[in-house]
Amino acid sequence: xxxxxxxxxxxxSGGKLSHDLISELFVxxxxxxxxxxxxxxxxxSLSLKDIAFTTDAYxxxxxxxxxxxxxxxxxxxxxxxxxxxxxxxxxxSASFIIEEGFSxxxxxxxxxxxxxxAVKSGVLIVTGDTKVVNKGKCDKIFITTSGIGExxxxxxxxxxxxxxxxxxxxxxxxxxGDHGIAILAARESLNFETPVLSDCASLNGxxxxxxxxxxxxxxxxxxxxxxxxxxxxxVSEKTNTGIELIETSIHVKEAVKxxxxxxxxxxxxxxxxxxxxxxxxAEDAEKTISILKNxxxxxxxxxxxxxxxxHKGIVAMKTEIxxxxxxxxxxxxxxxxxx
Amino acid sequence: xxxxxxxxxxxxSGGKLSHDLISELFVxxxxxxxxxxxxxxxxxSLSLKDIAFTTDAYxxxxxxxxxxxxxxxxxxxxxxxxxxxxxxxxxxSASFIIEEGFSxxxxxxxxxxxxxxAVKSGVLIVTGDTKVVNKGKCDKIFITTSGIGExxxxxxxxxxxxxxxxxxxxxxxxxxGDHGIAILAARESLNFETPVLSDCASLNGxxxxxxxxxxxxxxxxxxxxxxxxxxxxxVSEKTNTGIELIETSIHVKEAVKxxxxxxxxxxxxxxxxxxxxxxxxAEDAEKTISILKNxxxxxxxxxxxxxxxxHKGIVAMKTEIxxxxxxxxxxxxxxxxxx
Numbered sequence: 001x002x003x004x005x006x007x008x009x010x011x012x013s014g015g016k017l018s019h020d021l022i023s024e025l026f027v028x029x030x031x032x033x034x035x036x037x038x039x040x041x042x043x044x045s046l047s048l049k050d051i052a053f054t055t056d057a058y059x060x061x062x063x064x065x066x067x068x069x070x071x072x073x074x075x076x077x078x079x080x081x082x083x084x085x086x087x088x089x090x091x092x093s094a095s096f097i098i099e100e101g102f103s104x105x106x107x108x109x110x111x112x113x114x115x116x117x118a119v120k121s122g123v124l125i126v127t128g129d130t131k132v133v134n135k136g137k138c139d140k141i142f143i144t145t146s147g148i149g150e151x152x153x154x155x156x157x158x159x160x161x162x163x164x165x166x167x168x169x170x171x172x173x174x175x176x177g178d179h180g181i182a183i184l185a186a187r188e189s190l191n192f193e194t195p196v197l198s199d200c201a202s203l204n205g206x207x208x209x210x211x212x213x214x215x216x217x218x219x220x221x222x223x224x225x226x227x228x229x230x231x232x233x234x235v236s237e238k239t240n241t242g243i244e245l246i247e248t249s250i251h252v253k254e255a256v257k258x259x260x261x262x263x264x265x266x267x268x269x270x271x272x273x274x275x276x277x278x279x280x281x282a283e284d285a286e287k288t289i290s291i292l293k294n295x296x297x298x299x300x301x302x303x304x305x306x307x308x309x310x311h312k313g314i315v316a317m318k319t320e321i322x323x324x325x326x327x328x329x330x331x332x333x334x335x336x337x338x339x
Numbered sequence: 340x341x342x343x344x345x346x347x348x349x350x351x352s353g354g355k356l357s358h359d360l361i362s363e364l365f366v367x368x369x370x371x372x373x374x375x376x377x378x379x380x381x382x383x384s385l386s387l388k389d390i391a392f393t394t395d396a397y398x399x400x401x402x403x404x405x406x407x408x409x410x411x412x413x414x415x416x417x418x419x420x421x422x423x424x425x426x427x428x429x430x431x432s433a434s435f436i437i438e439e440g441f442s443x444x445x446x447x448x449x450x451x452x453x454x455x456x457a458v459k460s461g462v463l464i465v466t467g468d469t470k471v472v473n474k475g476k477c478d479k480i481f482i483t484t485s486g487i488g489e490x491x492x493x494x495x496x497x498x499x500x501x502x503x504x505x506x507x508x509x510x511x512x513x514x515x516g517d518h519g520i521a522i523l524a525a526r527e528s529l530n531f532e533t534p535v536l537s538d539c540a541s542l543n544g545x546x547x548x549x550x551x552x553x554x555x556x557x558x559x560x561x562x563x564x565x566x567x568x569x570x571x572x573x574v575s576e577k578t579n580t581g582i583e584l585i586e587t588s589i590h591v592k593e594a595v596k597x598x599x600x601x602x603x604x605x606x607x608x609x610x611x612x613x614x615x616x617x618x619x620x621a622e623d624a625e626k627t628i629s630i631l632k633n634x635x636x637x638x639x640x641x642x643x644x645x646x647x648x649x650h651k652g653i654v655a656m657k658t659e660i661x662x663x664x665x666x667x668x669x670x671x672x673x674x675x676x677x678x
Contacts, residue, residue: 008672014565015608015669038577039498040560041391041424043490049388052380055432055485057470059477085380093394095483097436129483131396133676137478138398144434144468146394146485151382159378221379226353238377269354330354333347337472 007102012132021130025108026094029115030125034091042126044091048150052087054078055146061337063110063140065186067179067198070143071110073273073339075117075125076202077224078147083204084220084276086155086211092118094128095144100135110141121202123147155211161239163218168307169285170243171278173206173292174199174300175251176228180270181259183338196255201274206295215288216281223275225339226330229268231277232305232315233329245305245317245327269330271338279307346441351471360469364447365433368454369464381465383430387489391426393417394485400676402449402479404525406518406537409482410449412612412678414456414464415541416563417486422543423559423615425494425550431457433467434483439474449480460541462486494550500578502557507646508624509582510617512545512631513538513639514590515567519609520598522677535594540613545634554627555620562614564678565669568607570616571644571654572668584644584656584666608669610677618646 010017027036034042058074068076075092082089094114098107118125157163182198184190203222211217221231228250236243252260252267260267274297280288285303292298305317315327349356366375373381397413407415414431421428433453437446457464496502521537523529542561550556560570567589575582591599591606599606613636619627624642631637644656654666 009675010671012675013669013672014563014569015671017670017672018565019668037499039424040420041393041426041486041488041498043424043495043498044390044392046385046388046390049385051383051385051487053383053430053432053487054380054466055434055483056468057434057436057483059436059470059472081379085378085382087380091392093392093485095394095396095485097396097398097481097483127393129395131398131676131678132672133398133478136475138481139472139476142436142477142481144394144396144436144483144485146432146434146483147380148390148392148487149380156382159380159382160376224353226357230353329358330352331356332349332354333352333356333471336348336351337470339470 005104007098007100007104007132009100009132012130018130025111026128029111032124034124034126046150050151050153050156052082052085052149052151054081055144057142057144058339059142059337060339061139062186065198066182066195068200069110069113070141071113072117073200074143074145075114076200076273077339078145079121079123079202079204080222082147082149083207084222085151086158087149087151089123089147089149089204091148092123092125093146094125096130097138097142098130098132099138099140100132102140117202121204158217158220161219161235164239164241164279164307166307166309167282168218168279169282169303170305171280171288171301172304173275173298175253176272176275177252177256177267177270179273180335180338181256184259184335192255194255196253199272199274201297203274203276203297206292206297209295210288210291213291215284217278219279221277223272223277225271227269227271229327230329233327236315237313240312242308242311243305243315244308245315247317247319249302249304251300251302265334268327269334344443346437346439346443346471348439348471351469357469364450365467368450371463371465373463373465385489389490389492389495391421391424391488391490393420394483396481396483397678398481398676399678400478401525404537405521405534407539408449408452409480410452411456412539413482413484414453415539415612416678417484418460418462418541418543419561421486421488422546423561424490425497426488426490428462428486428488428543430487431462431464432485433464435469436477436481437469437471438477438479439471441479456541460543497556497559500558500574503578503580503618503646505646505648506621507557507618508621508642509644510619510627510640511643512614512637514592515611515614516591516595516606516609518612519674519677520595523598523674531594533594535592538611538613540636542613542615542636545631545636548634549627549630552630554623556617558618560616562611562616564610566608566610568666569668572666575654576652579651581647581650582644582654583647584654586656586658588641588643590639590641604673607666608673
């Protein structure tokens with residue numbers, strides 16, 4: 001595309017080089033009518049007045065990891081935040097902060113992955129920004145995506161947690177910790193017999209299937225940074241309900257277990273990028289599991305616990321060896337820059 | 340607030356320290372019902388289905404400069420992008436990438452400035468994200484804001500430039516280059532008799548006054564990165580019209596002129612953060628000027644040129660000494676990281 005193989009400060013100037021980068025990379029791959037207007041703001045015509053709005057910065061290290069890269073992650077993450085709120089993701093913005101000297105070829109791979117994920121999930125990347133900072137002033141590339149989704153009136157109370165009642169069943173759509181361990185393995189060059197892939201995926205399709213099935217969904221949240229434990233601690237504290245988990249129902253891949261033992265990590269706190277917790281009415285639990293299992297992203301779904309009247313505001317877990325332990329909010333940071 | 344005076348990696352973990360930071364800083368200053376829900380996505384009820392959506396990353400160096408700081412800038416910038424599209428800015432998201440060790444006191448000043456600007460401009464900061472990266476992996480703090488504004492059907496063609504016709508008058512709401520020079524002066528510790536302040540300001544009020552006055556607005560754009568020249572080159576190229584500027588009508592402060600001579604800068608290319616170009620029908624030009632001058636942010640508004648039939652796609656300027664020169668798109672980067 002441009003005559004240089006690397007990003008120059010001028011690519012962030014707003015001038016000619018910026019324009020070339022926008023036309024020859026972003027507009028080329030994200031192709032849609034709205035973005036190609038190249039106005040300061042994208043003009044959108046919504047079909048509902050109730051919307052969900054979210055933002056996330058992505059600083060993952062390394063940029064490329066088994067199962068994805070920072071571009072795919074930045075699109076999936078925003079889609080998932082909107083989806084667990086009960087919204088249908090529609091429009092995404094993408095803001096890039098790039099270190100001078102960054103390879104345009106790598107940037108192209110990242111942008112391509114974003115475009116592919118957007119097409120697959122039915123969202124449009126409609127507006128963006130690029131800033132370039134001097135060498136050594138940022139770590140290669142950071143991406144911030146924001147998203148807008150349309151939300152039906154009847155789903156608006158899902159993200160608040162106010163629907164949750166004693167007896168509700170807690171479900172997750174597969175094994176935990178894959179993303180965290182995939183990142184760690186890429187960083188530390190760990191070798192596995194079977195490599196652990198990040199679970200990075202857009203959950204809007206599988207979530208839509210559940211909502212449209214008429215299942216009585218009480219709450220949903222994607223278990224990203226801070227892992228399953230953090231989501232459940234937040235729900236329990238916010239809604240002042242007790243949560244009882246069953247350790248043996250929570251899938252952890254053998255390779256993930258192995259690395260956790262080696263590094264002293266607890267998989268409950270490891271990041272996922274394609275897993276969500278869904279709390280449903282007890283009578284709908286089996287139906288939910290069967291709908292989830294019908295989807296590639298939910299094949300290993302299990303009921304992992306329930307809402308209880310005991311120990312309000314506390315998450316407890318029945319352990320494999322028959323005891324019970326409290327699951328706390330993580331205090332520090334186990335693995336920085338996993339997303 | 341927290342027991343530490345500096346940002347730790349744990350503040351970006353999604354766990355307990357993240358929660359403390361959110362409650363004790365962001366929710367405290369940005370206070371509004373929507374943000375305090377602390378859900379993954381903000382749920383918004385719009386009054387129109389037509390919206391404008393924009394995003395910008397802010398990497399300005401230094402973080403604090405005469406007339407503003409990165410926080411104020413990040414809110415004004417997004418408000419202005421929405422306003423020049425003809426939209427009424429409503430909701431903003433704020434994503435922070437912070438270097439480990441960054442002072443919480445400085446973060447608080449930045450967040451306070453964002454909150455003040457939001458209140459002043461009638462927008463709500465409704466959702467956000469915080470990531471912390473290891474020391475040396477980013478330069479103190481980067482902020483990405485995205486914004487949603489509601490746009491009336493009748494203003495939807497303003498940002499496209501399709502309304503522009505020969506004879507339309509080009510207006511700017513004051514002197515150019517102040518922001519660029521304020522940043523440069525802060526960086527180089529230049530001393531002025533009268534310091535140059537950044538013009539960083541939210542333009543939603545002054546723009547609304549113009550739109551509601553019934554003036555026939557053909558186009559608007561804020562003249563930020565790349566300066567006045569870049570905006571006009573873009574318009575001219577996109578709409579395939581000629582632009583004729585009159586150098587003597589373009590205000591440049593004496594101090595700004597002085598620094599430009601010293602460093603070999605052209606004020607036409609210097610960034611502004613409170614200036615916008617407005618193109619109006621010839622018969623409405625004087626009315627526009629008088630409305631603009633009624634506002635503190637438009638006191639020095641002038642007609643700086645017009646749309647001509649000659650030299651299509653080219654911006655020419657009648658110079659002070661009587662000649663004419665072509666104004667080109669900037670090729671490289673004069674002053675990196677001014678926003």
